[in-house]
Amino acid sequence: MIRRLATLLLLAGPAWAQEETPTPEEVDAPAVDVPEEDPLSAYRVRFDILVDRTIGTASQPVVFNWRRSTVHAAATGSFLVELNTFNSMRAGGMVRLPGQRSIVELGLSWAEVWDSQSSRQLAYTPYRQPGRPDRFDLDVMVGLPLAEGVVTAAPRLFPATQLVLNGYVGLRYGLYPTGWGGMTPGQVVGAIFNPVMTEIELDNLESARLDAMEVDPQRYGFMAGLGNDIYFEQGFFVSPRLLLSLPLLAPATQTRLVMTADASVVIGMAF
Numbered sequence: 001m002i003r004r005l006a007t008l009l010l011l012a013g014p015a016w017a018q019e020e021t022p023t024p025e026e027v028d029a030p031a032v033d034v035p036e037e038d039p040l041s042a043y044r045v046r047f048d049i050l051v052d053r054t055i056g057t058a059s060q061p062v063v064f065n066w067r068r069s070t071v072h073a074a075a076t077g078s079f080l081v082e083l084n085t086f087n088s089m090r091a092g093g094m095v096r097l098p099g100q101r102s103i104v105e106l107g108l109s110w111a112e113v114w115d116s117q118s119s120r121q122l123a124y125t126p127y128r129q130p131g132r133p134d135r136f137d138l139d140v141m142v143g144l145p146l147a148e149g150v151v152t153a154a155p156r157l158f159p160a161t162q163l164v165l166n167g168y169v170g171l172r173y174g175l176y177p178t179g180w181g182g183m184t185p186g187q188v189v190g191a192i193f194n195p196v197m198t199e200i201e202l203d204n205l206e207s208a209r210l211d212a213m214e215v216d217p218q219r220y221g222f223m224a225g226l227g228n229d230i231y232f233e234q235g236f237f238v239s240p241r242l243l244l245s246l247p248l249l250a251p252a253t254q255t256r257l258v259m260t261a262d263a264s265v266v267i268g269m270a271f
Helices: 002-018 024-028 047-051 117-122 185-192 199-207 247-253
Strands: 072-081 087-098 103-114 129-131 135-151 161-175 213-215 220-231 236-246 261-270
Touching (some): 072 236, 135 220, 220 247
Antiparallel strands (some): 072 261, 220 236
């Protein structure tokens, strides 16, 4: 038994000699953890790169998206304020063609002009005021959205609406039914593009003017103003607006009604 134990000690001796004894530095050194593989490393991005990327788009709240509609049909009514004592009101229809950045309006209205108490008294004197007789007004306007959003009324009875503040600019053309009487087709075509009414037209309108009126020779002029489009969820809309005439063509049209105002309301449906 003792002989076998001595033999085992002699065989194990060289193995003990081959083991390295750790140095004091290795004993005192902290243990190092081997990092495990991060499953999210493939999806990590530096912060400066992340902020340069688009990570979302804010949506615009709308009650009715008028830009996606095809056409608007509306009725119009307005009260004209001119530099005279005559009363003038308009009524007609309008077609609106919406776009992404603007809305084009084509309107035709009948303008009715009648006497006031002051104009009837003025008719007894030799003085005359510039004015425009009964006529058709052809409007070509462009509306530019300036601000819009969803609004709620104070009385909860009314639903939320889409409010659009528009700036308007365009051309208003006056068509006088009795002005072309006795004119040849060539004269009519030439008069259409003339900013000033011809002598034949002014003579024809003498029978259509009011007693205290001097017919203003302007045929067309520029209009500009502001208005609100109030859209309901079903596409019904109301659009009050105020337009002013711009005297840009006054030297060419020889008008004496330099500044006029048009307070109007447009009521219609968007399809």
